[in-house]
Amino acid sequence: MPKDQQIRIAPSILSADFSVLGDEVAAIDAAGADYIHIDVMDGHFVPNLTFGAPVVKSLRKTTKKIFDVHLMIAPVDPLIQDFVDAGSDIITAHIEAGPHIHRTLQAIKAAGVKAGVSLNPATPIESIAHVMDMVDLILIMTVNPGFGGQSFIPLMDKIAAARSMIDKEGRDIDLEVDGGVTPQTAKMCIEAGANVLVAGTSVFKDGPEKYAENIKSLRG
Numbered sequence: 492m493p494k495d496q497q498i499r500i501a502p503s504i505l506s507a508d509f510s511v512l513g514d515e516v517a518a519i520d521a522a523g524a525d526y527i528h529i530d531v532m533d534g535h536f537v538p539n540l541t542f543g544a545p546v547v548k549s550l551r552k553t554t555k556k557i558f559d560v561h562l563m564i565a566p567v568d569p570l571i572q573d574f575v576d577a578g579s580d581i582i583t584a585h586i587e588a589g590p591h592i593h594r595t596l597q598a599i600k601a602a603g604v605k606a607g608v609s610l611n612p613a614t615p616i617e618s619i620a621h622v623m624d625m626v627d628l629i630l631i632m633t634v635n636p637g638f639g640g641q642s643f644i645p646l647m648d649k650i651a652a653a654r655s656m657i658d659k660e661g662r663d664i665d666l667e668v669d670g671g672v673t674p675q676t677a678k679m680c681i682e683a684g685a686n687v688l689v690a691g692t693s694v695f696k697d698g699p700e701k702y703a704e705n706i707k708s709l710r711g
Contacts, residue, residue: 501526506691522702526559533564537637544573551578575602583607596625634670643671654684
């Protein structure tokens with residue numbers, strides 16, 4: 492990772508207390524979160540169901556931080572505009588979620604927000620080689636998507652390969668890692684080239700009074 496590139500922390504609200512979700516988002520904002528990571532799951536592409544665009548719209552009132560919206564849904568394209576209208580800043584779609592990732596990325600960019608592409612653990616990084624000119628963010632999953640609290644899958648070669656592809660592209664593209672990120676695995680991800688870390692359990696586990704300390708511990 493370039494030495495001058497800041498490590499950004501994107502707490503996943505999947506691990507927040509849903510009964511006070513707006514307060515939780517405000518708390519991680521105050522604690523130093525760079526992005527707010529919003530995991531949208533449909534119970535179809537992944538085996539879990541979370542929240543849709545109306546929840547994102549409600550949360551938009553609680554913070555000015557970047558909404559990093561991770562769509563684990565299939566099909567993706569019909570719902571892109573809903574999430575843009577709800578206040579998303581980055582929309583990330585899975586390459587595995589449909590046959591036309593190029594079209595999906597086009598649609599995200601045309602809607603006026605940043606476009607991300609996510610890869611499940613078994614998906615080779617080479618699969619996105621021909622859409623590198625369209626992406627603003629690459630999300631490497633280090634767990635199988637669907638649930639929080641899973642163990643980290645060490646895909647350091649894949650993260651490093653993604654960093655190499657970004658460096659060759661010569662543009663400002665975020666390299667994000669999501670899944671089992673702790674202070675220990677965060678260091679490994681940063682060394683491999685990641686500059687954005689998604690963390691749910693590691694941030695939210697101790698309650699709001701510990702959020703700032705937990706976020707700081709992930710920066711290395």
